[in-house]
Amino acid sequence: MGRGRQKAKHTKVARELKYYSPETNYAALERELSHPNTDVVTESRYSADDDDDDQGYANWSDER
Structure with missing residues (x-):
């Protein structure tokens, strides 16, 4: 019975947010738009060494 309320x-609430x-x-x-943000990180999150970490998973999937 409480569903209507x-x-x-x-x-x-939806109407208040809409208008x-x-x-x-x-x-x-x-x-904010005129000055460049100096907090932006320009280097990549992933390095070339990350590819070596995937080898263990590739070997694991071959064992199945």
């Missing part, structure tokens, strides 16, 4: 609450429009901080957006 639960559905009504979910509908209310919610917060104030946009254009100054912060401009700063």
Whole structure:
């Protein structure tokens, strides 16, 4: 019997989220887009040595 009330609450929350429009901080957006982010890592996550680690798995699958 509680499903109707639960559905009504979910509908209310969904409607609030759909029509919610917060104030946009254009100054912060401009700063974020104009300056390059120095925290971005430019080197690859994987090194050439990672290929050697896969050999153990390849050998294991051949044993089956």
